[in-house]
Amino acid sequence: MTSKSLLTEDKRTKARNAAERRFKSYGVAAIAVAMMALAILLTSVIVKGIGAFSQTYVTIDITLPADRLDKDGNRDPAEMAGVTTIGYASVLRDGLIDTLAAAGIETEVSDRDIGDMISKEASATVRNRVLANPDLIGETVNFNLLADGRIDGFFKGRVTMETASRDQNVSPEQLVLAEQMAEAGIIETRINWAFLSLPDASDQRPEAAGLGVAILGSLYMMIVVLVLALPIAVAASIYLEEFAPKNRWTDIIEVNIANLAAVPSIVYGILGLAIFINFMEFNQSSPLVGGLVLTLMTLPTIIISTRAALKSVPPSIRDAALGVGASKMQSVFHHVLPLAAPGILTGTIIGLAQALGETAPLLLIGMVAFVRDYPQAFSDSAGLFGDPSTALPVQIYNWTQRSDPAFVERAQGAIIVLLVFLLIMNAAAIILRRKFERRW
Amino acid sequence: MSLTLPLLFIAALSVGGFFIARSRAQSAAGGDIRKLASLPRQHGLNTALSTAIPALFAILAWLFAARLLSYRDAAPIWVPLAIMLIATLGFILSIMRVSVTFRARTAAEGWIRSLLIGASVIAILTTVGIVFSMLFESINFFSQYRWQDFFFSTNWAPNFRGNSDLGILPLLWGTLYISVIALIFAVPIGLFAAVYLSEYASRRTRSVFKPLIEILAGIPTIVYGLFALVTVGPFLRDYFAQPTGFGDSASSVMTAGLVMGIMLIPFVSSLSDDIINAVPQSLRDGSLGLGSTHSETIRQVVLPAALPGIVGAILLAASRAIGETMIVVLGAGAAARLDLNPFEAMTTVTVKIVSQLTGDTDFASPETLVAFALGLTLFVITLALNVLALYIVRRYREQYE
Numbered sequence: 001m002t003s004k005s006l007l008t009e010d011k012r013t014k015a016r017n018a019a020e021r022r023f024k025s026y027g028v029a030a031i032a033v034a035m036m037a038l039a040i041l042l043t044s045v046i047v048k049g050i051g052a053f054s055q056t057y058v059t060i061d062i063t064l065p066a067d068r069l070d071k072d073g074n075r076d077p078a079e080m081a082g083v084t085t086i087g088y089a090s091v092l093r094d095g096l097i098d099t100l101a102a103a104g105i106e107t108e109v110s111d112r113d114i115g116d117m118i119s120k121e122a123s124a125t126v127r128n129r130v131l132a133n134p135d136l137i138g139e140t141v142n143f144n145l146l147a148d149g150r151i152d153g154f155f156k157g158r159v160t161m162e163t164a165s166r167d168q169n170v171s172p173e174q175l176v177l178a179e180q181m182a183e184a185g186i187i188e189t190r191i192n193w194a195f196l197s198l199p200d201a202s203d204q205r206p207e208a209a210g211l212g213v214a215i216l217g218s219l220y221m222m223i224v225v226l227v228l229a230l231p232i233a234v235a236a237s238i239y240l241e242e243f244a245p246k247n248r249w250t251d252i253i254e255v256n257i258a259n260l261a262a263v264p265s266i267v268y269g270i271l272g273l274a275i276f277i278n279f280m281e282f283n284q285s286s287p288l289v290g291g292l293v294l295t296l297m298t299l300p301t302i303i304i305s306t307r308a309a310l311k312s313v314p315p316s317i318r319d320a321a322l323g324v325g326a327s328k329m330q331s332v333f334h335h336v337l338p339l340a341a342p343g344i345l346t347g348t349i350i351g352l353a354q355a356l357g358e359t360a361p362l363l364l365i366g367m368v369a370f371v372r373d374y375p376q377a378f379s380d381s382a383g384l385f386g387d388p389s390t391a392l393p394v395q396i397y398n399w400t401q402r403s404d405p406a407f408v409e410r411a412q413g414a415i416i417v418l419l420v421f422l423l424i425m426n427a428a429a430i431i432l433r434r435k436f437e438r439r440w
Numbered sequence: 441m442s443l444t445l446p447l448l449f450i451a452a453l454s455v456g457g458f459f460i461a462r463s464r465a466q467s468a469a470g471g472d473i474r475k476l477a478s479l480p481r482q483h484g485l486n487t488a489l490s491t492a493i494p495a496l497f498a499i500l501a502w503l504f505a506a507r508l509l510s511y512r513d514a515a516p517i518w519v520p521l522a523i524m525l526i527a528t529l530g531f532i533l534s535i536m537r538v539s540v541t542f543r544a545r546t547a548a549e550g551w552i553r554s555l556l557i558g559a560s561v562i563a564i565l566t567t568v569g570i571v572f573s574m575l576f577e578s579i580n581f582f583s584q585y586r587w588q589d590f591f592f593s594t595n596w597a598p599n600f601r602g603n604s605d606l607g608i609l610p611l612l613w614g615t616l617y618i619s620v621i622a623l624i625f626a627v628p629i630g631l632f633a634a635v636y637l638s639e640y641a642s643r644r645t646r647s648v649f650k651p652l653i654e655i656l657a658g659i660p661t662i663v664y665g666l667f668a669l670v671t672v673g674p675f676l677r678d679y680f681a682q683p684t685g686f687g688d689s690a691s692s693v694m695t696a697g698l699v700m701g702i703m704l705i706p707f708v709s710s711l712s713d714d715i716i717n718a719v720p721q722s723l724r725d726g727s728l729g730l731g732s733t734h735s736e737t738i739r740q741v742v743l744p745a746a747l748p749g750i751v752g753a754i755l756l757a758a759s760r761a762i763g764e765t766m767i768v769v770l771g772a773g774a775a776a777r778l779d780l781n782p783f784e785a786m787t788t789v790t791v792k793i794v795s796q797l798t799g800d801t802d803f804a805s806p807e808t809l810v811a812f813a814l815g816l817t818l819f820v821i822t823l824a825l826n827v828l829a830l831y832i833v834r835r836y837r838e839q840y841e
Contacts, residue, residue, distance in 0.1 A: 016733055023735035027636025030629045034653050034709075037702045041656075044671045045663065235559030243553065244560075255830070257563050262756065262826040263819065264763020266790050267570060270815040273797065274573030279507055296566050303563070329549040357660025360765035360790070364797045393662040400669060400770060408670055415663050426658060 045415050052413020055192035055207065056152040058118055058181070062095030063140040064130065075134040088123035088130075089115060092145065100177075103184045107177045117174055119146035121201060121208035147187060149207040149406040151178050155189045158405060195413060199372045200395065206406035209399070211414055213371050217287050217389030218356060220377060224291025224385060225298060225355050230348050232295075233302035234337075240303075241310040242332050261300035268297045269361030277365060284366035287375060288385040293361045298351040305347025309340040342436035349429040353422050359393040367394045392418050442514060443499060446523040454491040457531050461487035464538045478544035486544045489551035490534035495527035574819065577803075577812035585806045590813060596776035596787075598796065598807045606810045608817065610776040614693065614786035618772060619761035621697025621782065622704055627754055629701075630708025637709070638716045639738055650713075657706035661766040668699040668771030681783035689773065694782040696772035700764055704757050711756065715749035715836070716742060749836040755829035759822040765790040789814050 009017065066073060068091060070080050093115030100107065100114070107114075122145040130136050146152075150170040153159035161172045181187040198210025244250040272293035276282050282289045313336045321331035362368075367390050375387035390398070392414060399411035462484035469475045476483075502519055505511075538544070582590070585606060593607025633653060637646050673690035676698070681687045719742050727737040743750070773785025774795065796811040803809065 016736070020733045020735045023738070024636070024640055027632045027640060030632035031636060031649055031653070033629050034633055034656065034702075034705050035649070037705070038652065038656055040671070041659070041663075041667050041702070044667060048670065232559045232562055235556045236563060239553075239556035239560045243556065253560055253563055255827075256567055258830055259823060259826050260563060260566060262759060262822065263570065264760075264765070264790070264822055266763065266765045266793055267574075267815055267819050267822075270793070270797070270812065271566075271570050271573050274577065274812075275569050278803065279573075281507070299563065299566070327545055327549060329552055353658065357662065359660070359662040359665075360769075360794065363794050366798075368798055393660055396662050396666065397766070397770075400666060408666075411666060412670070415666060418660065419663070422658060422660070 045412055045419070048409065049412030049414075049416045051156045051158070051409045052195055052416075053192055054156070054189050055194070056147040056155050056187060056189045058096065058122075058145045058147050058187050059142070060095055060099045060145070060186060061140050061142050062092065064137045065091065066138045069130065070134070070137050075137065077131045077134055080131060080134060083127070085120075085123040085127055088127045089118075089120070092118055092123055092126065092143075095143075099186060100181070103181075103186065105177070105180050105184060107173070107180070109171070109173050109177050113171065113174055114177070117148050117151050117178065119148050119205055119207045121205045122146050146207045147178075149205065149404060151175075151187070152189075152207050153406055153409075154178055155182070155187075156409070158409065195410075196417065199374065200370060200390070200398070201372075202370075203402055203404065206402070206404050206410060209407065209410050211392065211395060211417060213374055214390050214392045214395035214414070215417075216374055217290070217367070217371075218392045220287035220375065220385050220389065221291040221294060221391060222352055222356060224288060225294050225352060226348070228291070228295045229298050229302055229351065230344075233299055233306055233348075233351075234344060236299075237303050237306035237310060238332055238337070241307050242336070243328070257300050257303055261304060264360075265297060265358055266360040266364070268293050269364030271296065272361060272365045283382055283386045283388065285369045285371070285388040285390070286382065286386045287389050287391075288383075289365050290362050290367055290389075290391060291385065293365060294355040294358060297358065297361065298355045301354060302344075302347050302351040305350070306340070306344045309343025309347065310336060312343065313339045339438070342432055342438075346429045346433045349425050349432070353425040353429075356425070357393055357418060357422060359397055362391055362394045363397065367391055368398055370398075392421075443520065443523075446495070446499065446520045446527075449524050450492055450495045450527045453527050453531050454488040457487035457491045457535065458484035460484075461535055461538050464535065465544070468538060468540055475540050477541050478546075482544040482548055483538050483542070486548040486551070487531065487534040487538075489548055490530040491527050492530075493551055493554065494530050495523055498523050498526050570819065574812045574816040577809050578816045581806055581809035581813045584809070590810070594778055596792070598810070600805070600807055602805070604807055606806065608789070608814065610778050611787060611789045611792055611814070612817075613778050614772065614776070615762055615788040615790070617693050617782070617786065618697045618700065618768060618788060619758055621693060622700035622761045623754065623758060625698060625701030626704035626708050626757060630705045630757075631712050631750065633705070634709040634712035634716060635738060635743075638713050639734070639742070650710075653706045653709055655706075656702065657710070659703075661703065661764060662770075664699050664703050665766040665770035668695050668767055672699055673771060676783070686781055686783035689783070689785045691771055691773035691785045692783045693772060693786050696768045697782070699771055700761055700767050703764070703767065704761060707760060708753060708757050711753035712746070712750050715746045715753060715833075718749070718836075719745045746836075748832050752829040752832035752836065755825050755832070759825035759829070762825070763790065763818060763822050765794065769794055789818050793818070 068087065069083050072079055093111065096118060097111060097114055122143075126143060126145070148170070150159050150164070150167070151174070154164075154170075154175050155178075159167070159170065159175070161175060164170045164172045164175055178187055195210050196215065197212040198208060199213045200210070201208040240250065240253065244253075272289055276289045276292055277284055282292075317335050317339065318331050321335045322328070326334065366388075369388060369390070371388050371390050373387070375385075375389035376382075378384050379387055396411045396414045396418070399407040399414065458481075462480040465476060465478075465480040465483035466473065469480075473480060502515065502523070506515070534547075537547075590606055590608055592609065593605060594609045595605040595607045596610045598604040598606060633649075637650055641649070669691070673692070673695040676692065676695055677688060677690045680694075681689070681692065723741050723745055724737055727741040728734070732740070768788045769791050772787060772791065774787050774791060775785050776792070777784060777786050779786065793811045793814050796808055796814075801808045
């Protein structure tokens, strides 16, 4: 009989230990893959989207010629409105050509192509500024004009000489000229806060597109969701958790809520389209309808977390209140609810964050429409939150459907904005929980 | 006559009612409120609620009825009058009940309770609304289009001039194919992550990585969609599909499936984590005590014990994958196709719901109405999965309680 030390591994033990290590490494690998996916996702968003926060501008001094912009010379805005943006575009083009000549830059680019280096939006901006202040005519004014999207793309690395040679909207010669202008300080790329405030822009002018309308629309929808979902969810949870008798009827409600939480969001879009738009005839693409749909969608989430918060308040609190003569209703509203408030608030914020990022149902209720006017919170014709609007995630989707790749950069930039909002909301939820949560 | 006036009337009457009833209660007690069965403000509250709740309910009922009868003009004069009458009746009746012995607290709480019940009924109404909104239009659709062709045709070719082929099979195929790929990716990763975090990881590691994985769950699906469109799609095309000759489309089943898999990881892992934690420690101790290694315990004791719960979690993840919209809209493509090649663009039920219901829609044509039939099919499938999963998870929880 051979005696064996416990300290030496035999073959079988070795195999078992190897299996143990292998199994553990699978776990590590799984977490590593998840982390890698997260890292790639976030880096891809940031790298591709950061460009939307800077913008290329052409800075030039232009003397606004009175003979072209105000032929009668009486500085009447109503008459001056007869000059269209095309007229202003030619003034800007001539101004730019003069500036190039003054800076000593020689180029073979045609006058027309030089004019095209300025955004089509710029002439409208200048026109509005002049109409608002007719005295500018005849003066030499320093203008900050948006450069065309492709020139902007060149400075951000999206457009190269090679792609330009295949692109009929921009030529390599224009890019060479743009480089010379950058050296002369006529063109520069700066931080672009206007991205957060400007409305959307048409297909031809990605450089002017911003998130103003979308952010406002999302804000209105969040107000609707908060005002409706919070009270309804709290009331429903109080009933189900504190008052409901255990019978078949309340069992149906319970199963129903659990199921509603798992219904695909697009189904809520169909509901919104059929009920709120076709049946109730609310305005299409209005924040009101969007808010109602998102309310129904987030209700189950908030109800589930509110019930958990109510459940975590110990029964002794209720008993004490009942013992000194409070009614059941008083014990809930005066004692249980305030103690559960932090948990309810946390759940609500998380529900709102979920609603803020939701896209699919909003597509069906017409929020994909192209909207350039800032929506009013209240207007006589459309009522409360009835103005057509768009929303952050829908705006992102919208931009991905456009042909110019500059819009994809805008979409990625909008994602950064959306993620920052979500980060703030989730951080608020975590801080609330840390600060106020009580363990009994 | 608009409903603004009755609303103002109700508000004024119920606020006024509060103060009137309160002072009446005080004078009924002759200044000594100890004689009252309920506090004066409870009387006030009862009057305010008795005035407002029935009248507001009447307004809602009228709005609903008007839409149901497709009544388009402003409300006829008797409607606001009736509403104001209801409010006044509630006001008078509750004022008359103010007395020393009246238990106003119980009465007021009855009203509050009815509000609470009303709020929880909204959950039921939502489901009813979902079912009805899709059922009516689906019936409408099937009266114009043969149901046999819808469920069994393998061709999807909508044509807005009429005469479309609207077979659901290619859409279902795309949906299932993408979901299966997503689950093949997400289930092992999510499960192993959950096992590692709950069985091996130190408290510190767990507190770092669990929230990090859950960040993936908080990212909106539009972000995943764009990720599929601009990053994963071109990458798979350039490095896998084109070199191997499988195809040259950036949007493909693989793109959508992979990205959806990433989205499902936290879903699978946090559900499985809960379930694994619910397995009693005594089972583990018994197994370890008999000399099995940690991994043997997990594989042969913990996971089998947790299996029903994990199956439930996978079913929930599957239902989520089937109903997911934005990732497939941006990542999977729009061509309805019955194909086995995972690098080919295919489409899903949700993509077609979006494409048939956005843009110019005509609610009389089968090309638009088909979206409701698709929605109903989707709802039924996900509902069945959810009910099954919730049933399994519930049964499993009870087993160890």
